[in-house]
Amino acid sequence: MGSEMINRRSALKSLALGAVSLLAIAAGTFSAQAENKELKIGFVGVTSGPAAAWGTSNVRSMQTRADWLNETGGVKIGDDTYNITIVTFDDQRDPKRAIAGMEKMAQEGIHYVVGPNVDDGAAAVRPVAESKGVIYFPYAFPKALYTPPASNAVLGMVANYQSGPAIYKYLKENKGVKKVAFIAANESDPLSQRDSGVAAAKELGLEVVAEKDTYQNDTRDFTPVLTPIVQLKPDLLVLSGVAPANAPLLIRAARELGYEGLMSAETAQDATVLQEGAGELANGFISVGGASTPEIRTPVMEEFIDRYTKKFGEYNDESNTKVYALEYIVETLKANPKAIDNVEEFKKTIDGFSAPNPYAKDSTLKYVGATSFGQKRQLSVPMVVTEFKDGAFQTLFVGEVD
Amino acid sequence: MEQVIANGLYLGAQYALIALGLTLIFALMNVLNFAHGQMYVLGGFVTYTIYGQLKLPFVVALICSGVTLAVIGALMERFLFRTVVRRSKREESTMLLAAATAFFLDAVMLLLFGEKQRGVPKIVSGVFASEGVILPYDRIMVGVIAILMIATFMLFMQYSKPGRAMRALAQDRIAAQLMGVKVERYSMIGFALGAMLAGIVGGLLVSITGVNSGIGGPISIKAFLMVMIGGAGVVGGAIAGGFILGMMESVGLATLREYGDVTYLVIFALLMIFLSIRPNGLMGKPWG
Numbered sequence: 001m002g003s004e005m006i007n008r009r010s011a012l013k014s015l016a017l018g019a020v021s022l023l024a025i026a027a028g029t030f031s032a033q034a035e036n037k038e039l040k041i042g043f044v045g046v047t048s049g050p051a052a053a054w055g056t057s058n059v060r061s062m063q064t065r066a067d068w069l070n071e072t073g074g075v076k077i078g079d080d081t082y083n084i085t086i087v088t089f090d091d092q093r094d095p096k097r098a099i100a101g102m103e104k105m106a107q108e109g110i111h112y113v114v115g116p117n118v119d120d121g122a123a124a125v126r127p128v129a130e131s132k133g134v135i136y137f138p139y140a141f142p143k144a145l146y147t148p149p150a151s152n153a154v155l156g157m158v159a160n161y162q163s164g165p166a167i168y169k170y171l172k173e174n175k176g177v178k179k180v181a182f183i184a185a186n187e188s189d190p191l192s193q194r195d196s197g198v199a200a201a202k203e204l205g206l207e208v209v210a211e212k213d214t215y216q217n218d219t220r221d222f223t224p225v226l227t228p229i230v231q232l233k234p235d236l237l238v239l240s241g242v243a244p245a246n247a248p249l250l251i252r253a254a255r256e257l258g259y260e261g262l263m264s265a266e267t268a269q270d271a272t273v274l275q276e277g278a279g280e281l282a283n284g285f286i287s288v289g290g291a292s293t294p295e296i297r298t299p300v301m302e303e304f305i306d307r308y309t310k311k312f313g314e315y316n317d318e319s320n321t322k323v324y325a326l327e328y329i330v331e332t333l334k335a336n337p338k339a340i341d342n343v344e345e346f347k348k349t350i351d352g353f354s355a356p357n358p359y360a361k362d363s364t365l366k367y368v369g370a371t372s373f374g375q376k377r378q379l380s381v382p383m384v385v386t387e388f389k390d391g392a393f394q395t396l397f398v399g400e401v402d
Numbered sequence: 403m404e405q406v407i408a409n410g411l412y413l414g415a416q417y418a419l420i421a422l423g424l425t426l427i428f429a430l431m432n433v434l435n436f437a438h439g440q441m442y443v444l445g446g447f448v449t450y451t452i453y454g455q456l457k458l459p460f461v462v463a464l465i466c467s468g469v470t471l472a473v474i475g476a477l478m479e480r481f482l483f484r485t486v487v488r489r490s491k492r493e494e495s496t497m498l499l500a501a502a503t504a505f506f507l508d509a510v511m512l513l514l515f516g517e518k519q520r521g522v523p524k525i526v527s528g529v530f531a532s533e534g535v536i537l538p539y540d541r542i543m544v545g546v547i548a549i550l551m552i553a554t555f556m557l558f559m560q561y562s563k564p565g566r567a568m569r570a571l572a573q574d575r576i577a578a579q580l581m582g583v584k585v586e587r588y589s590m591i592g593f594a595l596g597a598m599l600a601g602i603v604g605g606l607l608v609s610i611t612g613v614n615s616g617i618g619g620p621i622s623i624k625a626f627l628m629v630m631i632g633g634a635g636v637v638g639g640a641i642a643g644g645f646i647l648g649m650m651e652s653v654g655l656a657t658l659r660e661y662g663d664v665t666y667l668v669i670f671a672l673l674m675i676f677l678s679i680r681p682n683g684l685m686g687k688p689w690g
Binding site: 049053228244246273276313 | 405406409410412413416508509512516517518519520521522523524529536538541610611612614615616620621651652655656659660661662663666
């Protein structure tokens with residue numbers, strides 16, 4: 001009877017100890033998780049409608065990278081470790097909605113926002129960003145956004161007025177291009193890209209045979225638009241600011257009309273979209289990508305692509321460029337933890353900032369743009385000029401912007 | 403000039419086919435189906451999945467697009483539009499419902515098929531080239547199919563029992579009901595037929611222009627434009643509107659290119675003048 005009591009007591013003790021241990025472990029785990037603070041990074045851009053591909057590749061890149069960083073314990077900035085939360089807002093390519101989106105970000109206490117994706121949206125959010133203390137990373141090219149007195153916008157990619165001259169020069173010297181024709185969608189971004197492209201081509205001494213041809217962005221059949229241009233027989237047809245959805249349709253229509261010259265664009269494209277939409281007719285198409293080609297890719301980039309593909313089912317080549325913005329934000333905050341809630345500190349860090357580039361070989365993360373904007377307000381991403389061939393991009397040459 | 407006319411005729415044939423379904427639904431139910439473009443896009447995605455992804459024959463994909471959209475159209479009529487038409491006296495209720503359906507379909511397609519432009523391999527290779535005209539064979543084929551489909555549709559409406567019933571409904575709903583036409587059944591058939599036409603033309607054109615989830619709205623706007631030119635609710639008007647718009651686009655883009663993108667500006671200006679003179683379009687309403 002006595003030994004039974006002892007056994008029961010020991011059993012109860014063991015149970016109690018086990019329960020306490022479990023609670024302690026659970027509490028420990030909880031407190032370890034709770035230790036991580038939350039760092040909210042915003043996105044305001046287009047994720048619906050015909051241009052949805054531009055913003056969606058931004059959002060998905062950010063979400064993939066944020067999940068990856070959180071999974072590996074978060075990001076250590078100063079004495080604190082943060083889990084990253086991506087807060088997104090679809091501006092539907094409408095400047096009014098972009099303003100509402102930026103105001104929402106400010107209300108949530110977010111200081112770093114990726115986007116907007118287009119010129120008018122990026123210009124519209126400027127007053128909100130500057131008055132509410134938000135640094136934003138547009139994919140839009142107007143120089144006024146990045147030139148003093150503006151100081152809160154940082155261009156997230158290579159601008160067409162930086163890549164265009166390099167491409168035309170290469171094609172003039174290596175492919176004998178003399179006559180160029182431009183075509184653009186009748187919208188602010190493509191039109192401004194066309195105008196600067198025309199200026200660059202003329203400066204290089206190229207003959208511009210078409211510079212006013214435009215199309216509606218929702219055009220589905222480009223044969224009528226391209227018929228008169230093809231008859232001019234240019235050596236190079238520049239698709240200024242062309243959206244990934246329209247590029248294969250334009251290429252296909254031009255080739256089917258008998259155009260045999262070169263075609264190029266200064267915007268990032270997607271290999272799968274080109275292959276599906278134009279097939280072998282897209283061979284030889286020249287465009288600008290980010291760290292896109294296997295030659296300069298690091299294992300981290302390979303893993304990013306793998307994680308993105310697993311998460312969303314299909315990779316988007318535009319994300320080779322779009323992956324950089326979040327990385328720059330995080331690394332700059334690491335370099336100056338005071339910038340976590342103070343964008344003036346962030347601005348102070350920009351000039352001297354440098355960190356290893358995890359995505360491209362022999363490359364560093366640094367802010368550039370001094371030549372174009374008079375101050376460093378651009379992310380340095382590799383300017384990889386590619387040629388499409390049999391379903392994939394091949395590197396023509398790699399350049400750098402300052 | 404021959405090339406410009408050929409482009410216009412081809413565009414006109416595909417536009418007319420797009421407008422047919424829209425005008426049919428309007429004629430039968432007095433519903434401005436803002437989701438017509440989204441139905442077209444969905445048809446394109448069905449063909450993309452079956453022909454482009456599963457590698458089944460193009461005809462099978464086209465049939466699946468038609469059937470899928472017919473079923474969706476019938477369900478929409480039965481559970482959404484019929485209820486709203488019965489309960490609401492205000493015409494704008496159906497318009498709001500149609501707009502909501504369009505947004506809903508947009509969101510669903512974005513989730514299901516993603517944001518990317520999709521395309522399928524060409525159904526026919528090669529290009530017809532004469533001295534004045536260059537036209538790829540697949541465009542010629544699509545143009546011919548479109549014209550055959552338009553002809554079949556008109557014969558169906560003219561001589562078949564359901565076609566006659568639907569025409570009666572379009573002319574006078576109450577009189578048709580008094581004469582024994584089952585209004586609800588033929589409204590559903592008509593809505594399904596309109597949706598099916600959108601699905602088939604979406605599937606047909608995915609082989610040429612591809613498809614992406616954001617183009618539904620612009621397609622609807624163009625379809626409304628054609629219907630306004632031809633006269634709402636009139637089959638012949640939709641066909642005429644399609645060909646007129648196609649030809650205006652082709653001629654405008656060829657002749658006005660030096661002045662920038664003014665073609666649609668001119669088209670809209672002409673349309674405003676035209677509608678102020680003939681508010682019911684070329685052939686007016688009702689059809690019969």
